[in-house]
Amino acid sequence: MISLFVVAALQGCTDNAVIDVNHEISNRRWSYIKKVSIPVKIEDNSKAYNVYMNLRHTADYRYSNIFVLIHQRSPDGKKVTERKEFQLAYPDGEWLGSGSGNLYTYQLLFKERYRFPSPGTYIFEFEQNMRDNPLREVRDVGIRVEPAE
Numbered sequence: 062m063i064s065l066f067v068v069a070a071l072q073g074c075t076d077n078a079v080i081d082v083n084h085e086i087s088n089r090r091w092s093y094i095k096k097v098s099i100p101v102k103i104e105d106n107s108k109a110y111n112v113y114m115n116l117r118h119t120a121d122y123r124y125s126n127i128f129v130l131i132h133q134r135s136p137d138g139k140k141v142t143e144r145k146e147f148q149l150a151y152p153d154g155e156w157l158g159s160g161s162g163n164l165y166t167y168q169l170l171f172k173e174r175y176r177f178p179s180p181g182t183y184i185f186e187f188e189q190n191m192r193d194n195p196l197r198e199v200r201d202v203g204i205r206v207e208p209a210e
Contacts, residue, residue, distance in 0.1 A: 079103065083115050083203030090195035096132070097187040097202040103177045108208050112172035114187060115203035118149070120163045122198040125150035128190040131171060136181025144190060145171050164200060174209045 084097045103110075114129065126148050134140045147169045150156050158165035177183065185204050189196045 077208055079110070079206040079208075081115070081203070081205040081207075083117065083201040085201050086199050089119065089198050089200055091189045091199040091202070092195040093189065095195075099185050099187075099204050101183045101185060101204065101206055103180055103183060103206075106177045106180045109174040109176050110172070110206050111170060111209045112175055112185075113168040113170050113205040113207075114145075114147070115201065115205055116147070116149075116158075116167045116169060116199070117201040118158075118165055119198040119200060120156075120160075120165065122149070122165075123193075124191070125152075125154070127196075127199075130188040130190045132184075132186040132188065134184040134186075135177075136179060136183065143171075145169075168205055 080099070080101050082099060084099070086095070086097075114131070116127070126146055128144060128146050130142055130144050132140060132142045147167070148157065149165075149167065156165045158167040160166075187202050187204075189199070
């Protein structure tokens with residue numbers, strides 16, 4: 062009975078993400094010129110996907126939001142850039158991300174139910190777009206792409 066429960070629990074925890082990776086920001090100082098570039102291979106463009114920016118910062122991050130430029134290059138070389146603002150804290154300063162010690166983690170949705178135009182490898186680049194350069198106390202930046210349900 063217990064083994065049946067364990068098997069059922071493990072099947073319920075399967076992660077169906079196409080990709081979920083983070084890149085560490087050196088010295089927790091994200092410069093304009095240090096874009097985070099991540100290739101994402103899409104094999105089935107008939108599905109809709111949710112695309113997230115992963116972000117981790119320390120409790121010493123100075124702002125309640127972050128502006129980023131998200132560059133997407135398709136397999137045919139076409140490049141699209143969008144500027145996004147993500148709220149990271151409530152007005153009272155309480156962080157919205159999940160916290161562990163001094164570190165706060167976010168998965169910030171920026172494309173919901175998105176259909177990639179064709180199969181192939183897409184390159185996503187994340188560029189910080191705040192006034193501070195470098196932007197201090199950003200620990201990791203990454204991407205998660207998962208089939209939309």
